[in-house]
Amino acid sequence: MCVEREYPAANVFDGRIYVTGGCKESDSSNWMEVYDPETGIWECVLSPEGNSRVHKSAVIDGTIYNMFGNGGLAYKPKEDKWETIGGITYLDLGWPWLSYCVVDNVLYCCCNSDGLKWYDSKRCYWMDLKGLKGLPKFAGYGCVKLADYGGKLAVFWTKYFRASGYKKKRIWCAVIVLERRNNDEEIWGNVEWFDPVLTVPNGFHFVRALAATV
CATH class of the missing domain: 2.40.10 (Thrombin, subunit H)
Incomplete structure (x- = not known):
């Protein structure tokens, strides 16, 4: 540079x-x-x-x-x-800097208290991502990361793994299909799947989530 x-x-x-x-x-x-x-x-x-x-x-x-x-x-x-x-x-008010991504020119973010949201640039307001049937609640202590996964929303989060005596964590992943409704005034999320994908040491923390095409 x-x-x-x-x-x-x-x-x-x-x-x-x-x-x-x-x-x-x-x-x-x-x-x-x-x-x-x-x-x-x-x-x-x-x-x-x-x-x-x-x-x-x-x-x-x-x-x-x-x-x-x-x-x-x-x-x-x-x-x-x-x-x-x-x-x-x-x-700025609803855009936590640790957990956000853009999918198809729409900004999405996640707050532990409010869940998944998207920014309506026309009305200049944050809206709830509706639907999400079956998606587990994120742990209040867990770090959530979002990524654009080929037009879908990929969500990663951590939970303590009780079977390890809370000495390890599990990384969970969900893939969400996004659908615009009501003349683009609403966006709904259909949870395609979610599962734990990796067990990591307790000291693990997310830096960033990225989707790469090889």
Whole structure:
């Protein structure tokens, strides 16, 4: 990269990798940079000066959202246009930075208290993901991670494995088929399957869940 960075945010859009924040001394010339795999070249993207730490970042409908503090910056690569996200918005209020993903241009997140939600960008409000028949409740202590699994929502979470004397955990996985209803005002989730998939030491913790195509 053009600039040394520590814990930046990274997103892929239109075949290019956009990296934001994480630099010790950020300014409008180095806060974001982009990598083109076809040319193998990194280039800086001129931007409004942003916070060095980006807590949440995702691509939604062609816009790269970068949230930090009470607000953030949104960038539209095709238009080379920036927008300020000022104050505490509904997007920021319901978007826990540890557990979210984007599926078909819809942002989904998980809160232990409220379960799975999706962000309605038209009404600027968080909505409950309906349906989910048979999906177990997530443990309050467990870390939940989400991933886009080929247009489906993959959910991973942990539970203590009682048979091990609580010395180990089990990683559970569920795959959820998403369906828009009522003129896109509702999204329903049909639980395709769920099962424990791996037993791990008690000290295990999730970093991130990603779906890769080989």
